[in-house]
Amino acid sequence: MSRIRKNNSFFILFLIIFTSFIFSGENIQAKEISLEEALNWGIENNSSIKEIKDSIETIERSLNLIDTEYGFKTTISANPIIAGDFEEQTDDNSNGVDEGDTSFGSISSPKISLKATKLFPNGIILQSEIFLKEEDLFDLEKLSEGPDSAFSATKNFYPVLPIKSEQEKYLASNNLLKARENLTWQQEYKKIEFLESYFNLIRLQEKLSLAKINFQYAQEDLSKILKKIEIGEAGERQEIEAKIALKKAEIDFLQAQNTFLQQKNGWYLNLGLPEETEVPLVEDSLFLEEIMKWVDSLELDLIEEELIELAVDSYYRIRNILLDQDSSQKEAEWNLAKNKTQVDLFGAYNSRNNSWGIGIELSYDIFDGGKQKIEDEGYQAELENLKEDYLQIVSELKLELSDLINQQEINNLNLEEKIMSWEKAKLEEESYQIQLKQGLISDSEFQYKMLEWQESEIDLKSAKDEILINRLRIAHFLGF
16 A cells, blocks of 8 residues: 555656646746747748748749840850851841841851840840851951941830730739738738637646646545545545546646647647747737737627628738739730731841841731630630639638628627626635635535636636637738
8 A cells, every 4th residue: 555655656746847847947948939929930930821932932033034034135156167168048037037036137147246135125126246257257358347237126016015025024923912912811810820829828728737736636635535544534435536536637637738738839830930949828918918909999890791891802812813814814915916917117237238227017917727716715714714713702701701700799609608607606616615614615625616616717718719819810801
């Protein structure tokens, strides 16, 4: 019997020391940060948030890449004839434009050239070239005159259509807006999610504290029973009952401890916090008080139609589908314009024979094998699908907002029930205090009742937490 008691005492002492380490010793080496700092860290380092940021950076790089099209481009080239002979050919493009590489004044004979090109967002392309033909390399008279030069310019006149790089930039800019809308929404959503988990951790910590006290009470009860057995005031039945109560309290304590640690580690992981970081679990911080005051100041008592109208105006998925519609509409317009008569203006100057000229080029695709028609049908189908997607998202938004509103009503009723349960517990507490003074109940019975009353107070706090979080979610949907 004495050996069993020593083993139990050693195990209980170990659990108490381990628990004390969880609540205090673990924080000795940890760097503490506030809840506000933790939330800010989370919206910067959460894995899903990082993915959205990476997509934004990718789009920004593509936009920067498009802008490089407008920089000066310089190339040097040489195409000597190593063996055999050649026959000089005449460039059939009257405007001096090489459609393959947007170069101008191309000369097919062997030469060494330095070429500079500049593209402007309005579609004007300027090109200058300095070149020396192979046959002039051994002509002193030609060499003394210096290299030949050519200059050309071209501009699409009709239809008024953005050049390809500007089209790509427009579409990429819409994608960037979509990604930023998504980032803003998800960051605010994550803040609420992190805050909800924080409140949950506080309540779990409070319940763990109660479980620890209950375990200590069960330990004390067993010790009392064992002492009574020694003096013959208790028997084996009471000892077994006390041991069962202690084992149950031990299991409850370990379960509460495990749940708390799992939830805490999961929260830290979701925030992306470094391992050495610790966030104190306190609910009386100035930061939380400001949030509660802000939530209380919100006027959410609007009719459902007004709430839905506000939500539609601010919901990121609806804004994104409108951007998709805009992109598709633009692509359809650009594709339709390609089927019109193309009018290009051009001008060129060549120093070799001091010649210059300006002109106009007309082109029209009489028949393209049906490609234009199929592309137009594709864009129209995409626009129709986007319209259906818009209506579907609006319906989903209405349903989700309705669920939040209904949940708020349920939370309010739940709070009323918890308040009544707490008031009932307070009345019972007063009654049991009187019975304790009169000796009608033992100290042990009163202690266990106190734990029940404290648990009802935790339930009341949890009900208030649920109302706060749900109101934050509604405010988020409404764009507040």
